[in-house]
Amino acid sequence: xxxxxxxxxxxxxxxxxxxxxxxxxxxxxxxxxxxxxxxxxxxxxxxxxxxxxxxxxxxxxxxxxxxxxxxxxxxxxxxxxxxxxxxxxxxxxxxxxxxxxxxxxxxxx
Amino acid sequence: xxxxxxxxxxxxxxxxxxxxxxxxxxxxxxxxxxxxxxxxxxxxxxxxxxxxxxxxxxxxxxxxxxxxxxxxxxxxxxxxxxxxxxxxxxxxxxxxxxxxxxxxxxxxxxxxxxxxxxxxxxxxxxxxxxxxxxxxxxxxxxxxxxxxxxxxxxxxxxxxxxxxxxxxxxxxxxxxxxxxxxxxxxxxx
Numbered sequence: 001x002x003x004x005x006x007x008x009x010x011x012x013x014x015x016x017x018x019x020x021x022x023x024x025x026x027x028x029x030x031x032x033x034x035x036x037x038x039x040x041x042x043x044x045x046x047x048x049x050x051x052x053x054x055x056x057x058x059x060x061x062x063x064x065x066x067x068x069x070x071x072x073x074x075x076x077x078x079x080x081x082x083x084x085x086x087x088x089x090x091x092x093x094x095x096x097x098x099x100x101x102x103x104x105x106x107x108x109x
Numbered sequence: 110x111x112x113x114x115x116x117x118x119x120x121x122x123x124x125x126x127x128x129x130x131x132x133x134x135x136x137x138x139x140x141x142x143x144x145x146x147x148x149x150x151x152x153x154x155x156x157x158x159x160x161x162x163x164x165x166x167x168x169x170x171x172x173x174x175x176x177x178x179x180x181x182x183x184x185x186x187x188x189x190x191x192x193x194x195x196x197x198x199x200x201x202x203x204x205x206x207x208x209x210x211x212x213x214x215x216x217x218x219x220x221x222x223x224x225x226x227x228x229x230x231x232x233x234x235x236x237x238x239x240x241x242x243x244x245x246x247x248x249x250x251x252x253x254x255x256x257x258x259x260x261x262x263x264x265x266x267x268x269x270x271x272x273x274x275x276x277x278x279x280x281x282x283x284x285x286x287x288x289x290x291x292x293x294x295x296x297x298x
Contacts, residue, residue, distance in 0.1 A: 002220040007286050009209055010217035013151050014228070014235050019254035022157045024147040028139045031168045035135070038169060 139168055142188055145227035149189050152218040153196055154208040163199070167192040223293060231289060238288035246281040249274065 016022045093105055143164060150160040170191055193211075200207065209217075222228045239247065245267065252263045264274045 002216050003213070004286075006213045006216035007220055008282060009213055010152070010221040010231075011235075011282055011285055011289075013148075013217070014221060014232055015250060015254045017148075017151075018232060018235055018239070019251060020257065022151075024144050025161065026140075027143050027147075027161060027164055027168075028136055031139050031143075031165050031172075032136060034165060034169055035172050038173070 135172060138184070142185060143168070144229070145185055145222065146188050146192055148222065148228045149218055150192055150196065152221070153193065153211065153214045155196065163192055163195055166195050170195070231293065234289045234292040235285065237292060238285050241288065242281060242284065246277060246284075249277050250281060253278065 017024075093108075096102065097105055146167060147160050147164045150163050151157070155163060167188055171188060199205075221231045223230060239250070242250075249263055249267060252258045252266060258266070260271055260274045260278075263269075264271055267274065267277075269277065
């Protein structure tokens with residue numbers, strides 16, 4: 001079952017193609033040329049791969065990296081935030097549990 | 110023959126390298142599917158230039174692997190899936206939001222591209238339906254899609270208010286939808 005919204009979207013695209021200058025062009029030559037270039041490119045040499053693998057990687061950080069932070073901030077993934085906060089609180093409780101303040105944790109629950 | 114030898118022979122047969130596709134067969138493959146793939150990407154919300162780029166990228170990804178014989182429909186489905194993944198990856202990398210949600214876009218594409226067709230039949234039906242419209246509706250569509258004017262500018266040209274243009278376009282869309290459905294059903298009968 002197609003919704004009117006979907007039909008309107010289809011109509012909009014087809015009208016752009018029919019009345020505007022948005023018709024598909026023939027990409028065959030362009031794709032074949034790119035394919036030729038790619039298939040003629042030299043294969044990576046074994047010694048180059050070895051050198052790359054020898055490069056030292058930086059030690060992994062316990063904090064989320066920049067990409068994860070950006071994903072958290074922009075891509076609507078704030079849903080993960082309560083989980084992270086809950087994990088942080090449990091971590092704090094565990095850390096305090098090993099100190100002299102341990103009896104006070106019980107009162108929190 | 111030792112049973113293990115028979116198994117080894119069967120494995121060597123099944124893993125034999127697939128012969129490389131000739132340039133002619135690649136060209137036929139691309140010509141056969143490029144319009145369908147390009148339209149699919151447009152329906153998913155790509156502008157024409159981006160649809161060109163992603164069509165090329167998708168074909169290159171598929172051509173890097175040995176060209177298996179999927180049959181017409183299978184190849185199209187595989188190309189569409191590869192293109193959709195490439196688009197989603199591009200959106201994630203550049204943090205772009207989709208102009209239309211994927212479910213609606215795919216539903217729209219399924220409506221416009223009837224089984225085995227790349228959308229050309231629907232486009233032809235649309236052309237015939239456009240000819241049946243009243244001159245004012247044709248002009249409004251030409252201004253909206255041909256000259257890419259905003260509603261206010263269209264209203265100024267046609268001597269209508271903002272709401273007048275909006276209702277004229279909505280009535281025209283409804284008429285076109287009904288006309289396309291009727292023509293496609295008539296073709297099928």
